[in-house]
Amino acid sequence: RERELEAQRVANKPAPGSVMSHQFSSLLEGKLKENLKLADEPVEEMWLLTHEEGQMTVYTRNEEAAGETTDQLKAFHFIPGLTGREVCSYFFDTDLRLEWEHTVEKFFVLEWLDNNTNVCHNIHKRVWPTAQRDSCILSHMRQLNTNRWMVQNTSVDHDDAPANKYVRLTANVLLMAETQVPASADKSKLTRADIGAKLTYLAYVHPGGWAPASVVKAVSKREYPKFLSNLETHSLKHFSSQPILW
Numbered sequence: 001r002e003r004e005l006e007a008q009r010v011a012n013k014p015a016p017g018s019v020m021s022h023q024f025s026s027l028l029e030g031k032l033k034e035n036l037k038l039a040d041e042p043v044e045e046m047w048l049l050t051h052e053e054g055q056m057t058v059y060t061r062n063e064e065a066a067g068e069t070t071d072q073l074k075a076f077h078f079i080p081g082l083t084g085r086e087v088c089s090y091f092f093d094t095d096l097r098l099e100w101e102h103t104v105e106k107f108f109v110l111e112w113l114d115n116n117t118n119v120c121h122n123i124h125k126r127v128w129p130t131a132q133r134d135s136c137i138l139s140h141m142r143q144l145n146t147n148r149w150m151v152q153n154t155s156v157d158h159d160d161a162p163a164n165k166y167v168r169l170t171a172n173v174l175l176m177a178e179t180q181v182p183a184s185a186d187k188s189k190l191t192r193a194d195i196g197a198k199l200t201y202l203a204y205v206h207p208g209g210w211a212p213a214s215v216v217k218a219v220s221k222r223e224y225p226k227f228l229s230n231l232e233t234h235s236l237k238h239f240s241s242q243p244i245l246w
């Protein structure tokens, strides 16, 4: 039944390029403003470097003072050979999500609001000893300027997301990816060896219900770097033999 409903929703997907205003528009724009400001803020004394691996750096900003069990995370990475648009498209594409998204057991697209915006119900893998989580996420992809693209994933309430079976976590995620090209280059002459995507990733996840702080910390420490490496490996595999999508 769920799959049938999903097929109907895919059939209702608006045409490429159409941007509609919808019930989540003001929430989406508000979050986006906050997230873009945070993304451009330099990492200074408030941020703690928690992981470094090749081109990847992961920082957290401790929110304990505010009584929270999770930290705001900010990470940087560089994927050689891809454009910002390619990385964002790969991250956003619901047909490809399960190739790389290792925290999700299954998910359902609940609604397409426009060609670049959907709401998904995700059922996450269970982390022992806590109850299994789900999330209901408004996902939106946008071009910010010639070389910069982004995807924002933010929790929302949606009538079609079945409640009560799992503990509902909430999340606020921004992936921003900027194509690096040699200065004054003629794009038509460039190959993948000349380009790369500079990533800035922001995430804040609230566990929703009871979860021991030590488990949340351990899961975060392990899963964020794993996610960035996974995104790199799989998006490279997906695009490397295709013409460059600028």
Ligand code: 18C
Pocket: 070, 097, 101, 102, 103, 124, 125, 126, 127, 130, 133, 135, 137, 153, 169, 171, 173, 205, 206, 207, 211, 212, 215, 216, 219, 220, 223, 224, 227
């Ligand atoms: O950005 C990512 N994915 C987005 C696209 O699919 C998605 C964002 C979702 C928010 C993160 C959801 C985290 C789920 C955590 C529970 C399951 C962990 C499973 C472990 C698998 C073995 O829109 C990629 C995000 C990748 C990194 C996620 C790590 C998050 C850890 C945060 C703390 C955990 C809080 C949950 C409490 C569960 C019990 C400890």
